[in-house]
Amino acid sequence: MRIYRFLIVSLFLLHIQSFAQTTIPFVQQINAASSKISLASIQFIYTEDTALLQEINTFNIFLSNANKPSLKIKKSDTAAIKLVWNETMKDEAYKIELVGKNIHISGKKNGVFYGLMTLFQWMTQSVDKQNFVLRNDIYDFPAFTWRGMHLDVSRHFFPTGFIKKYIDILAMHKMNTFHWHLTDDQGWRIEIKKYPLLTGVGSKRKETMVDKHFDPYLGDRTPVEGYYTQDQIADIVKYAALRHITVVPEIEMPGHAQAALAAYPEFSCNKQASEVLTKWGVSEQVFCSDDQTIAFLKDILDEVMALFPSTYIHIGGDEVPKASWKACAVCQQKMKQQRLKNENELQSYFIRQIDDYVTSKGRRIIGWDEILEGGLAENAAVMSWRGEEGGISAAKQKHHVVMSPGSHCYFDHYQSKSSDEPLAIGGFTPIEKVYSYNPLPATLSDNEKEYILGAQGNVWTEYMQISSQVEYMAVPRLCALSEVLWSGDRKPGFDNFKTRLRTHFKTLDRYQILYAKTIFDITAEINTVGGKTTVALKNHFKQGQIHYTTDGNPPNTMSAIYNEKNPLVFTQHTPLKAQYFENGKALGAVFTTEILTK
Ligand code: ACM
Ligand code: ZN
Numbered sequence: 001m002r003i004y005r006f007l008i009v010s011l012f013l014l015h016i017q018s019f020a021q022t023t024i025p026f027v028q029q030i031n032a033a034s035s036k037i038s039l040a041s042i043q044f045i046y047t048e049d050t051a052l053l054q055e056i057n058t059f060n061i062f063l064s065n066a067n068k069p070s071l072k073i074k075k076s077d078t079a080a081i082k083l084v085w086n087e088t089m090k091d092e093a094y095k096i097e098l099v100g101k102n103i104h105i106s107g108k109k110n111g112v113f114y115g116l117m118t119l120f121q122w123m124t125q126s127v128d129k130q131n132f133v134l135r136n137d138i139y140d141f142p143a144f145t146w147r148g149m150h151l152d153v154s155r156h157f158f159p160t161g162f163i164k165k166y167i168d169i170l171a172m173h174k175m176n177t178f179h180w181h182l183t184d185d186q187g188w189r190i191e192i193k194k195y196p197l198l199t200g201v202g203s204k205r206k207e208t209m210v211d212k213h214f215d216p217y218l219g220d221r222t223p224v225e226g227y228y229t230q231d232q233i234a235d236i237v238k239y240a241a242l243r244h245i246t247v248v249p250e251i252e253m254p255g256h257a258q259a260a261l262a263a264y265p266e267f268s269c270n271k272q273a274s275e276v277l278t279k280w281g282v283s284e285q286v287f288c289s290d291d292q293t294i295a296f297l298k299d300i301l302d303e304v305m306a307l308f309p310s311t312y313i314h315i316g317g318d319e320v321p322k323a324s325w326k327a328c329a330v331c332q333q334k335m336k337q338q339r340l341k342n343e344n345e346l347q348s349y350f351i352r353q354i355d356d357y358v359t360s361k362g363r364r365i366i367g368w369d370e371i372l373e374g375g376l377a378e379n380a381a382v383m384s385w386r387g388e389e390g391g392i393s394a395a396k397q398k399h400h401v402v403m404s405p406g407s408h409c410y411f412d413h414y415q416s417k418s419s420d421e422p423l424a425i426g427g428f429t430p431i432e433k434v435y436s437y438n439p440l441p442a443t444l445s446d447n448e449k450e451y452i453l454g455a456q457g458n459v460w461t462e463y464m465q466i467s468s469q470v471e472y473m474a475v476p477r478l479c480a481l482s483e484v485l486w487s488g489d490r491k492p493g494f495d496n497f498k499t500r501l502r503t504h505f506k507t508l509d510r511y512q513i514l515y516a517k518t519i520f521d522i523t524a525e526i527n528t529v530g531g532k533t534t535v536a537l538k539n540h541f542k543q544g545q546i547h548y549t550t551d552g553n554p555p556n557t558m559s560a561i562y563n564e565k566n567p568l569v570f571t572q573h574t575p576l577k578a579q580y581f582e583n584g585k586a587l588g589a590v591f592t593t594e595i596l597t598k
Contacts, residue, residue, distance in 0.1 A: 022121060022122055022125055022500065022503050022504075023118055023121055023122075023500070024121070024173065024479050024482065024483060024497075024500055024501065024504045025173065025174060025479075025482045025483040025485070025486035025487045026483055026486075026487040026490060026491060026492055026496075026497075026500070027118065027138050027140045027487075028139060028140045028141055028487065028490050029138065029139040029140065030136050030137075030138055031136060031137045031138075031139070032135065032136060032137075033097065033098035033134070033135055033136050033137045034098065034099075035098045035099070035100055035101070036098070036133055036134065036135050037098050037101060037102075037103060037133070037134045038132070038133050038134075039122055039123065039126050039132040039133070039134055040126065040132065041078075041079050041101070042071065042079055042080070042081060042103065042123075043071065043072060043076075043079045043080070044071055044072050044073070044074040044075075044076045044079055044080035044081070045059070045060075045071040045072070045073055045074075045080060045081040045082075045083070046073055046074055046075045046076070046080055046081075046082060046083070047082065047083035047084070047085075048084075049083065049084065049085035051085060051109060052083045052085055052109065052112055054109075054242065055083060055109065055112050055113050055116060056071075056073060056083065058113065058116075058242050058243060059071075059113075059116040059119075059120065062116075062117075062120050062168070062172070063120065063123065063124075065168065065511060066120075066124045066507070066510040066511050067510060068123060068124060068510070076102075077100065077101070077102065078100070078101035078102065079101060079102070080102050080103075081102070081103045081104075081105060081116075081119065082099075082102050082103070082104045082105070083105050083106075083112050083116075084104055084105070084106040084112075085106070085107075085108070085109075085112070086106040086107055086108065086111075087108070089106065089107045089108060089111055090111075090141055091108060091110065091111070092107075092108075092110050092111055092114060092141060092142050092145075092176070092244075093107055093108075093111045093139070093140065093141035093142075094106065094107035094111035094112060094114050094115035094118075094138075094139075094140055094141075095107065095115070095137070095138065095139050095140075096115050096118065096119070096137060096138040096140075097137045098134055098135075098136075098137060103119070103134070105119070109244075110176075110244040111141075113171075113243070113244050114140065114174050114244075115138075115140070117171060117172050117173075117174060118138070118140065120172060120507075121172070121504065121507050122134075124506060124507040124510045124511070125503050125504070125506045125507055142174065142176075142485065142486045142488075143485060143486060143487060143488025143489065143490075144439065144452075144453065144454030144455065144485045144486075144488065145176075145453050145454055146176075146177055146402050146453035146454030146455070146456065146485075147174065147175045147176050147177060147454055147455075147456075147481075147482065147485040147486060148175065148176075148177035148178070148179055148248075148402065148404075148454065148455070148456030148457070149166075149170050149175055149177070149178060149179070149456060149457050149459065149474065149478055149481075150178075150179035150180075150181055150404075150456055150457065150458040150459055151163075151166060151178070151179070151180060151181060151459050151461070151470070152181040152184065152458075152459060152460045152461045152462075153180065153181065153182060153187075153189050153228075153461070154181060154182065154183060154184035154185075154186050154187040154188070154189055154259070154461075155184065155186050155187070155280070155460065155461045155462045155464075156224070156461040156462075156464055156465055156466075157187065157189060157203075157224065157225070157226030157227070158461075158467050158470065159226075159467075160228065160232050160235070160236060162467040162470075163180075163236055164236065164239055165467075165513075166178070166470070166474075167236070167239060167240045167243055167245055168243065168511070169471075169474070169475065169478070169511075169513060170243075170245055170478070171243035171244065171245055172507070172511070173478060173479060173482035173486075174482060174486050175245070175478070175482055175485070176244060176245055176246060177245065177246050177248060177454075177456065178240055178245050178246070178247045178248070179248045179250060179314060179456060179458075180247055180248065180249050180250065181250045181252075181314075181460075182228075182249055182250055182251065183202075183250070183251050183252045183256070183257075183259065183260065183316075184252055184256045184259065185256050185257070185258035185259055185276075185277040185282075185283040185285075186205055186208075186258075186259060186276060186277045186278070186280075187202065187203055187204075187205060187224070187225075187226075187227075187259050187276060188202030188203050188227065188259040188260055188263065188276075189203060189226065189227045189228055190227065190228055190230075190233065190249070190251075190304070191227060191228065191229045191230050191233075192299075192300050192303050192304075193230065193303060194299050194300075194303065195263070195264065195296070195299070195300065197263035197264060198259075198260055198263050198264070198300075199227040200263065201262055201263035201276070202259035202260055202262055202263040202276060203225050203226060203227035203259070204223065204224070204225040204276060205223065205224050205225070205259075205275070205276040205277070205278050206219075206223055206275065206276075206278060207219040207220050207221050207222055207223065207224070207278050208220050208222065208224055208278055208279075209278055209279040209280065211423055212423075214279060214280075214281070217279060219278055230303070230307060233307050233308075234307060237307065237308060237309070241309075246310045246311075247308055247310060248308070248310045248312050248313070248314050248366070249304055249307070249308045249310070249313060249314065250314035250315070250316055251297075251300060251301065251304055251313070251314070251315060251316065252315075252316030252317075252318075253287055253297055253315055253316055253317070253350070253354070254286045254287040254289065254317075254320050254347065254350050255282065255283070255286045255287075255316070255317075255318065255319050255320035255321065256282070256283070256316055256318070256319065257283070257285065257286055257287050258274055258276065258277045258283040258285045259276045259277070260287075261274055261285050261286075261287070262274050262275050262276045264296070266292070267287055267288060267292065267293040267296050268285055268286070268287065268288055268324070269286075269288045269324040269325065269327065269328035269330070269331060270324060270327070270328070280462045282319045282321060283321075284321045284323055284324060285324065286320055286321065286324055286325070287350075288324075288325075288328060288330060288331060289325065289330070289331045289334050289346055289349070289350050290330045290331070290334065294350070294353050294354070297354065298354075298357050301313065301354070301357065301358060305358070305361055305363060310363075311363060311364055312363070312364050312365070312366045312381060313358050313363050313364070313365055313366070314365075314366050314367065314383070315351065315354055315358075315365050315366070315367050315371075316367060316368060317347075317351060317367035317368050317370050317371040318367075318368035318369075318370050318385070319368075319370065320347055320370065322343035322344075322347075325343045325346055326343060331343075331346060334346065334349075340374075342374070344373045344374035345374040345375065346374070347370070347371075347373060347374050348371070348373065348374030348375045348376075348377070349374075351365070351367065351371050351377045351380065352377040352378070354377075355377035355378060355379055355380050356377075356378075359378075359379045364379055364380070364381060364400075365377065365379065365380050365381070366380065366381040366382070366383055366400075366402065367380055367381075367382065367383065368382075368383050368385055369382050369383065369384045369385060369386055369389075369390025369391065369394070370390075372390055372393055372394060376394065376397060376399060380399060381394075381399060381400035381401065381402065381453070382394035382399055382400070382401050382402075383401075383402045383404055383456070384401060384402070384403050384404060384405060385404050385405065385406060385409075385410075385458070386405075386406065387405050387406070387407065388403060388405050388441050391403050391405075391441070391452065392441050392443060392444060394451070395444055395448045395449070395451040395452060396444070396448055398451060399451060400451050400453050401451055401452050401453060402452075402453050402454060402455060402456055403439040403452060403454070403455040403456075404455060404456045404457070404458055406427065406429075407429070407433070408429065408433055408434055408436070408437040409429075409434070409437070409455060409456060409457050409458055409481070410427060410429055410457075410458050410460070411429070411434075411457050411458065411459050411473050411474050411477050411478070412424060412425045412427075412458070412459060412460040412461070412462070412463065412464070412473060413425065413426065413427030413428060413429040414426070414427060414428050414429070415428075415429060415430055415431060415473070415477060415516055415518055416430065416516070416518045416521060416589055418521070418589035418590065418591075418592075419592065420589055420590070421589075422463070422469065422472070423463050424463050424473070425460065425462055425463055429477070430518060431476060431477050431480050431516075431518055431519065432494050434457075434477045434480040434481050434484070435480040435483065435484065435491075435494045435497055436494070437455065437481070437484050438484070439452055439454060439455040439484070439485070440452055454485050455481065455484065455485055457474065457477060457478050457481045459473060459474050468514045471513055471514040471515065472514050472515065472516050473516070475508065475513055475514070475515040475516070476501055476504075476505075476508075476515050476516065476519075477516075479501060479504065480497065483497060495540065498519045498540050498541075499540075501519055502519070502541070517587060517588055518588065518589070519540065519588070520539070520540075520541065520580050520587035520588025520589075521539075521580075521588040521589050521591065522537050522538065522539050522546060522578050522579065522580055522588065522591040523537075523538045523539075523591075524536065524537050524538070524578075524591060524593065525538070525567075526593065526595075528596075528597060531571060531597055532569060532570070532571055532597070533569070533570045533571075533595050533596075533597045534567050534568070534569050535567055535568040535569075535570070535576065535593075535595070536564075536567040536568075537562050537564075537567075537568070537578050537591070538564075539580045539588075541580065541582070541587075543582055544580060544581050544582030544583070544587070545561045545562070545580075545581055546561070546562035546578050546579070546580050546581075547559040547560065547561055547562070547578065547579060547581055548560055548562050548568070548576060548577060548578035548579075549576075549577045549578075550570075550574050550575065550576055551575070552575040552577070553577070554577055554579070554590055555577055555578060555579045555581075555586075555590065556586075557581055557584050562578060570595045570597055571597055572595075572597055573594070573595060573596060573597060574594075574595040574597075575592075575593075575594055575595075576591075576592070576593050576594075576595055577590055577591065577592050578590070578591045579591065
């Protein structure tokens, strides 16, 4: 009897896994369906709710970008996907139900879109699985409302075609917020009609520092320029909206403003000409706190708010050196007049004026956690990047928070310790760490946790000159983050994720997305006791073999095969290299270590 029950339970789990294993982010609820449908049989798509026709068009564009035939729009009792508007369902939630020989997807507009994105993943993974059979119904919904990815287009400029691809990548992972970092010391990238020099001067820098040659400085003598016209931005915002993504623009103030001040030095404290910064780091050149500068920024925000319908407008606020305010008679006078004790309070006063203005237009500001210093503006939300402390403090003050701590959410950090990794800013944020993230700090009460909107991955591009490098750094860490944010407590664990991610790579391949393959990397446990070093090598995937060498040469398929049951034992100095192979092909990086047995 026990064995019988065990078998039933195992079969049930297998049944469920066959379905769940192919979706990222992991779906919330899976139930046995009342019918079975071969995915390859689906030819048509239709809806009786005209408001959902647009979702069909967008879905077909995704299919065609993935080099799959689009589905014919036709009502049919067999072989069709039927989209059904369901007003009673939660925002962003969807159901997929197998009804006879049709697949029904229901929800509100955004929910139906996410249902289609789930289906898109299955359809693009099933290239070599023509008999892929659906057997389950799904009910799915997100754990968090802010599921974001950021992109810095100031340090390096990326054309609109790539911005659209980036938005597609977000959408196919059910992310709903694109934080577009449009201005910084090294380039102003948004057309502002009232101040044409912002782009005329501020979008161009004469060169870029080579690698990390800060001191002595070495430039590459290659000019960089680029900006988005307002028409292009309007087009991107519309494109994103069709994919249920809100674009949150960021206009940096009062710091990270050197490109703007190169164009309009009259809004700096010292009024002195500067050039668009060519090296990385934080410029001392910041906006003055005088009334003219605030008026200038309000003018800019008027044009920004006209272009971006988002509730939130990101106003930066991070890394503001106070030296120029300390040396500025006007700023010091402002502090006296407003009875401000120090420059932190002046920063707070600066941000409050912007907060009041943006709030008066029916929007909200969000800023990096430095805006807490000197007191948080009344309506501001906080993006916590220097750890979670800023976010915790803001939530306790009943302000909304987006978590983006460097420890888990900075995708400009290294993702592997391999010496073959391209140059990055530093840090180490492997995908496993991203996957482990929980945006809800344990120190917050349940009421305070309500203020955590979600989290966001940040992609600062100092060391990403080209879009393929952005893809490599962002993907698949964003796949892991999407599961943190969508699946929440239902996230089934990193081993399970890695197995699904491997299948998901087929979708990414079809979409021609470049991604890092660190899930194939080998990890090692090394123990030295009494002149003897034992090395246990590990790899998640078991279909292939680990090959290793001890002579300093890179491993190949002729090299020794590692047997998991027999860890390697060394009694003398040895250069060890190992790599995971399948079908004669190396996957993942070469693991390298020097065994230093004394
Ligand atoms: C930041 O990384 N400076 C927000
Ligand atoms: Zn000043």
